[in-house]
Amino acid sequence: MAKPLILVTNDDGITAPGLRHLIRYLKDFGDIVVVAPDSPQSGKGHAITVDDTLFLNQMSVDEGAQKEYSCSGTPADCVKLAMRELLDRKPDLCVSGINHGSNASINVIYSGTMSAAIEAGIEGIPAIGFSLCDHAWGADFKPAEAAIKRIVAESLEKGIPNGVILNVNIPNVSETELKGIKVCRQARANWREKFDKRQSPSGKDYYWLTGEFELLDNGEDTDEWALAKNYISVVPTQFDLTAYHAVQQLNEWEL
Amino acid sequence: MAKPLILVTNDDGITAPGLRHLIRYLKDFGDIVVVAPDSPQSGKGHAITVDDTLFLNQMSVDEGAQKEYSCSGTPADCVKLAMRELLDRKPDLCVSGINHGSNASINVIYSGTMSAAIEAGIEGIPAIGFSLCDHAWGADFKPAEAAIKRIVAESLEKGIPNGVILNVNIPNVSETELKGIKVCRQARANWREKFDKRQSPSGKDYYWLTGEFELLDNGEDTDEWALAKNYISVVPTQFDLTAYHAVQQLNEWEL
Known part of the structure; x- marks a missing residue:
């Protein structure tokens, strides 16, 4: 019987330590093919490259049995190219990460790591995003x-x-402090952006995005609650964005 | 009493005809402030600019009472900059579009138009994305x-x-053919990508993303069904991605 085929990707780029660790953790589970961005793609959300060229390069970053390719596109592009151009069969699992930074709560919306996993999910491939x-x-x-x-x-x-x-998030604590794994819902939260306004040498204003995370949820069943209590959070995440609970209310509008 | 403040944006860029029409349709509803990308941002999903500079330019594309700004970033950046740097009060409504192209069914995931509206929604601003x-x-x-x-x-x-x-999508038919407006759910669908593989003058392979839309849903309550029957579809869309129906099943795993 063929070993499971596992597609591995991320958004921090093919040389990121989080990806290199993930490959080592996965190597006994099956045949590993890595298709990861050739440069950092954090905050790229579910971007795809629709009006530009895409490049793939076979390479070998670390020793091991895995096949590795870098891609000039976004995390979602990596999954699409792997499926259509590189793999001879459908992967049994797609694993994205390990991201350097949280993708819990509202971060899932902006996350390149999760967009790669979600892209695989749309293709019918079981998929997981891991973030530390x-x-x-x-x-x-x-x-x-x-x-x-x-x-x-x-x-x-x-x-x-x-x-x-x-969507799996891991608190930044030692192994002895880790309390276990909890299935959670996505916490309500927001970023309070502060733009750092500066002037270019020629006198033009420009901005850098900065901000503070703001938790808006007191629930004890959320990913943020679990992480604060030193649990690993697992949020089942979907790409059907329909707000079913709002359909009835909208049907009462005069449209 | 102050007139409603309406923030208008899009992903096709500040000069796009869809945006120019939208501004005219909205002008009697309130005070209009336009903050839109300075270049096309289709397919950018919920990307934000985390590691690069952002520029804003006040400009006037068309005559009218609206204030207009172009932004060097993504649609989500436009909304964040508008909120934090440009507007003196919270908008009563954010309207994104009119997109040139469908954002129905799975397209919502890749859509810059909808990401701007969703960003406003995260900020607690009522928001609508329109697409033709x-x-x-x-x-x-x-x-x-x-x-x-x-x-x-x-x-x-x-x-x-x-x-x-x-998430409002409008079929490409004449006014007499339009049958009305239907509140719908997001249809299950996928893109069957085909990558157009070419060689650069120096002999390097590269790819262009192309593909065909594949509807995977026979329901008569979906946006794709409504559009095919010449109805305008309205899908209530949410940014809580938790798949609540899967929590119980995952709780039976040995984690």
């Missing part, structure tokens, strides 16, 4: 290893429900 | 005028439910 709540390039991914392996093993054995993508 | 199912720059927006005005009037009068954004 530490932006540092030198972040410690080791405490996450056991939980990542357990979630991947359960995903392959039990099957992720169709149309559902797992 | 015709990619042509010279598309005929006139048949959509009456329905757009009715939807905007009802939105201001009745109030869009909190956390809900309206």
Whole structure:
């Protein structure tokens, strides 16, 4: 029987330590093909390249049995190109990450990591995005290893429900501090942006986006609650954005 | 009493005919401020500019009472900059579009038009994205005028439910062929990509994304069904991506 085929991608780029750790954690689960951006793509949301060229380069960043390709496009482009141009069969799983930084709560909307996983989900491939709540390039991914392996093993054995993508976030704590894994809902939250306004040498105003995360949710069933309590959060995430609860109210409008 | 403040944006760029028509249709509803990308941003999904500079330029494309600004960033950046740097009060409504091309069914995931509206929704601003199912720059927006005005009037009068954004798509037919407005759910669909593989003058392979839309849904309550029957579709859309129906199943995993 063929080993499971696992497509691995991310948004921090093909050389990112989070991706390199993920490849090592996954290597005993199946045949690994990596298709990842050739440069950082954080905050790219579900962008795709519709009016520009795309390049793919086979390469070898680390030793190992995995095949690796870098792609000039977005995380979603990586998944599309892998499916249509590189893989000879449908992957059994797509794993994106490990992201350097949280994709919990509203961050899922802006996340390139999750957009790659969601793109795979749209294609009918079981998919997971992993993120560690530490932006540092030198972040410690080791405490996450056991939980990542357990979630991947359960995903392959039990099957992720169709149309559902797992958004897994890992708190930035040591292995002994980790309390376990909780299935959660996405917390209500927002970013309070502050734009840092500057002047160019020629006197033109420009802005840098900065901001502070604002939690708007006191629930004890959210990903933010779980992370604050040192649990790994797993949010089942979907791409049917219909707000079914609002249909009746809108049907009362005079349209 | 102050007139309603309406923030207008799009993803096709500040000079796009769809935006220019939208401004004219909205001008009697309130004070209009336009903050739109300085270049086309189709397919940008919910991208934001996290590691680059952003520029804003006040300008005047058409005559009228509206204030207009072009922005070097994505549609979501336009909304963030408008909120934090340009507007002296919270808008009563954000309207994005009129997009040149459909944002029905799975297109909502890739849509810059809808990402701007969703960004406003995250900020607690009632928001609507309008799209005409015709990619042509010279598309005929006139048949959509009456329905757009009715939807905007009802939105201001009745109030869009909190956390809900309206995704409105308009079939490309004449005014007499339009059958009315239907509240719908997002149809299940996918893009069957085909990459057009070419060689650069120096012999390097590259790809252009092309593809065909594939409807995977026979329901008669979807946006695609409504559009095919010459109805305008209104899908209430949300940014809580939690797949609540999957929580129980995942809780049975050994995690």
